[in-house]
Amino acid sequence: MTSEHATDAVLAQDMLTQDTRDILRVDRVSVTLSGRRVLDEVSFTIGAGQFTGLIGPNGAGKTTLLRVILGLQRPGSGQVAILGKPRDPRRTPIGYVPQKVLLDDDLPMRARDLIALGIDGHRYGLRRRSARRAEAVREMLHAVDADRFADARVGNLSGGEQQRVLIAHALISRPRLLLLDEPLANLDLRSGQEIISLLARLTREQQIAVLLSAHEMNPLLPVMDHVVYLAAGRAASGTTREVVRSEVLSALYGHHVDVLEVGGRVLVVAGPDDATMADAAGAG
Numbered sequence: 001m002t003s004e005h006a007t008d009a010v011l012a013q014d015m016l017t018q019d020t021r022d023i024l025r026v027d028r029v030s031v032t033l034s035g036r037r038v039l040d041e042v043s044f045t046i047g048a049g050q051f052t053g054l055i056g057p058n059g060a061g062k063t064t065l066l067r068v069i070l071g072l073q074r075p076g077s078g079q080v081a082i083l084g085k086p087r088d089p090r091r092t093p094i095g096y097v098p099q100k101v102l103l104d105d106d107l108p109m110r111a112r113d114l115i116a117l118g119i120d121g122h123r124y125g126l127r128r129r130s131a132r133r134a135e136a137v138r139e140m141l142h143a144v145d146a147d148r149f150a151d152a153r154v155g156n157l158s159g160g161e162q163q164r165v166l167i168a169h170a171l172i173s174r175p176r177l178l179l180l181d182e183p184l185a186n187l188d189l190r191s192g193q194e195i196i197s198l199l200a201r202l203t204r205e206q207q208i209a210v211l212l213s214a215h216e217m218n219p220l221l222p223v224m225d226h227v228v229y230l231a232a233g234r235a236a237s238g239t240t241r242e243v244v245r246s247e248v249l250s251a252l253y254g255h256h257v258d259v260l261e262v263g264g265r266v267l268v269v270a271g272p273d274d275a276t277m278a279d280a281a282g283a284g
């Protein structure tokens with residue numbers, strides 16, 4: 001083999017490793033709803049063990065993008081691949097914690113029952129012994145630190161406790177990809193931080209790929225490997241340092257935006273002529 005061929009082989013090998021490590025690939029996805037282009041050629045990838053923040057102001061298209069990945073919304077153009085193949089939810093279970101989950105106070109369901117509902121018949125087999133199901137639920141309760149309220153009614157749990165149960169529900173079928181839509185929206189600072197560090201630990205331990213949407217990026221800065229920043233349907237992606245810069249975000253928003261770092265926090269601030277612009281990162 002000539003040295004040139006050897007180099008080719010090394011490059012091909014590199015590309016192979018790269019590809020198989022990509023759990024999610026979103027390729028030039030566009031969506032138009034009621035005549036409005038909600039997503040415009042959005043592309044990014046997420047690898048195993050990677051924590052990605054999907055950041056953007058209200059109406060930026062975060063939920064729409066998650067729905068496309070889940071197969072609940074057909075894109076007008078573009079593709080979604082999971083583990084290198086076109087998305088097939090039967091073969092590649094995706095964990096999902098939706099933005100709006102209303103758990104009625106009177107719902108006669110314990111935390112452990114709700115988690116058990118997440119057990120995927122395809123994966124575990126419908127005849128899976130109930131003892132093994134109960135064991136899987138116990139492991140999951142422990143993983144999300146929810147043992148102490150395992151037998152409480154879900155409707156009576158606090159927002160942070162419910163969030164843990166919903167994460168366990170989404171993870172019990174061992175998905176490679178976990179999507180969470182604004183899981184921090186109704187949590188106080190401390191509960192939010194606990195959920196974030198819990199997710200960061202599970203991402204590493206289970207080598208899953210996590211995509212978490214939020215309009216506030218500061219709580220995610222300590223754990224976020226990558227950011228997909230959405231504004232007006234368009235996306236910039238990369239490491240936080242690559243994306244959260246004045247030039248990049250100004251181009252994305254289509255007008256001047258300043259990025260300030262104050263005491264370890266990042267603030268995204270609109271120019272003086274558009275002071276009311278939704279602040280994607282600043283508040284909170």
Ligand SMILES: Nc1ncnc2c1ncn2[C@@H]1O[C@H](COP(=O)(O)OP(=O)(O)OP(=O)(O)O)[C@@H](O)[C@H]1O
Nearest residue numbers: 033034038056057058059060061062063064065215
């Ligand atoms: N079914 C629909 N028909 C028409 N427009 C829609 C539909 N669903 C969403 N939209 C619009 O698409 C845009 C993006 O909505 P989306 O829910 O994805 O935003 P988001 O980033 O999740 O916002 P938020 O932070 O408020 O949750 C919004 O302007 C919304 O009004």
Ligand SMILES: [Mg+2]
Nearest residue numbers: 062063099181
């Ligand atoms: Mg949303």
